Amino acid sequence: MSASLAARNRLAVALDLGSRQEILGAARALAPEVGVLKLGLEAFVSEGPDLVREIAAFGTRVFLDLKLHDIPNTIRRAAAAAVRTGAAILNCHAAGGPDMMKAFCEEGRKAATTAGLPRPVLIAVTVLTSLDAAALSRIGLSGSPREAAVRLALLAREAGLDGVVCSPEEIEAIRSSCGSDFFLVVPGVRPAGADTGDQKRVARPGDAIRAGADLLVVGRPILAAPDPVAAARAIVAEIAAALSATPP
Numbered sequence: 001m002s003a004s005l006a007a008r009n010r011l012a013v014a015l016d017l018g019s020r021q022e023i024l025g026a027a028r029a030l031a032p033e034v035g036v037l038k039l040g041l042e043a044f045v046s047e048g049p050d051l052v053r054e055i056a057a058f059g060t061r062v063f064l065d066l067k068l069h070d071i072p073n074t075i076r077r078a079a080a081a082a083v084r085t086g087a088a089i090l091n092c093h094a095a096g097g098p099d100m101m102k103a104f105c106e107e108g109r110k111a112a113t114t115a116g117l118p119r120p121v122l123i124a125v126t127v128l129t130s131l132d133a134a135a136l137s138r139i140g141l142s143g144s145p146r147e148a149a150v151r152l153a154l155l156a157r158e159a160g161l162d163g164v165v166c167s168p169e170e171i172e173a174i175r176s177s178c179g180s181d182f183f184l185v186v187p188g189v190r191p192a193g194a195d196t197g198d199q200k201r202v203a204r205p206g207d208a209i210r211a212g213a214d215l216l217v218v219g220r221p222i223l224a225a226p227d228p229v230a231a232a233r234a235i236v237a238e239i240a241a242a243l244s245a246t247p248p
Contacts, residue, residue: 007240009035010209012063012185013232014219015055016040020047024054026223031058033232036089038063038217052085061088063185063217067125069093072103079104080111083120089185089215091165094124094152101159121163121183124156126174129167129188146170150177157182163214168203171211187217191235205235209242 011034015023020043027037037060039052044066056062064087068078075092082090092104101124108122126149127136133144141148149170154177156164163183166174171184186208205216218235225231 007236007243008033010213010215010239010243011205011232011236012036012038012215012217013222014038014040014065014187014217015043015223016219017043017223020051023047023051026228027055027058027060029229030222030232031055031060033229033236034060036061036063036215038065038219039087040065041067049081049085052087056086056088063087063089063091065091067091067093068104069096070100072099075100076103076107079108079122083108083111083117084115086117087120088118089121089123091123091125091185094126094156094164098155098159101156101161105160122161123163123165123183123185124152124159124161125165126152126156126170127167146173150174153178153182165217168208168211168213171208171213175212183214184212185215185217186213189216189218191218191221191231191238205238206242209239210245 013030013034015026015037017023017026023043037055039055039062043051052062052064064082064085068075069092090108092101105122108120112120127145136145136148146169149166150173153164153174157178165185167188168186171186174184189203189205189208191205208216222228222231
């Protein structure tokens with residue numbers, strides 16, 4: 001794998017746009033530049049599973065970011081249906097507990113095998129990047145965001161999931177606790193000078209990669225840029241530089 005391809009595969013663009021036409025236009029332009037395109041809850045609810053297939057047809061992997069969270073029996077059916085869209089990466093909420101995550105994992109992999117699809121990457125959300133310590137305290141979760149994220153990541157690993165979604169601030173602690181083969185997807189990534197928006201725990205792309213992130217999720221800094229393709233290429237270049245400076 002070339003260095004440029006390896007770097008490109010570490011970037012997911014969040015297609016958080018208002019219409020099907022905008023989403024498909026951005027997907028068409030960015031698919032040659034990045035390894036993953038992420039489709040979120042709003043777009044999926046509005047447009048349905050066919051949009052996943054349309055985006056995948058551009059030749060890139062799709063991260064279907066639904067953050068599933070329900071009782072295990074419901075999650076089994078939802079995971080199977082999500083896998084059948086052809087999405088390469090799927091997630092649930094670790095706060096749903098071990099039984100729910102096991103159901104998500106087992107049924108997701110079974111559905112892929114039955115449908116003759118590649119094995120999906122199944123991950124769990126730990127603590128949303130919009131939450132800080134004060135917000136966690138208000139909803140009754142003890143400890144810091146880092147402590148909560150590590151605790152939930154360990155539960156996800158025990159349930160058999162491939163990895164988790166975490167903020168840049170939790171990368172090193174989760175990597176240390178869960179091992180080198182645990183897949184870490186990191187939102188809250190902002191290039192220098194970018195607006196942090198509603199994200200509370202953020203980092204620059206190169207710093208997140210050097211800390212141990214496997215996949216960075218970036219939305220507004222690319223989509224709102226005057227030239228989204230150029231913005232994506234700049235982040236890929238920063239990832240490549242960080243990878244070249246990181247010991248194997």
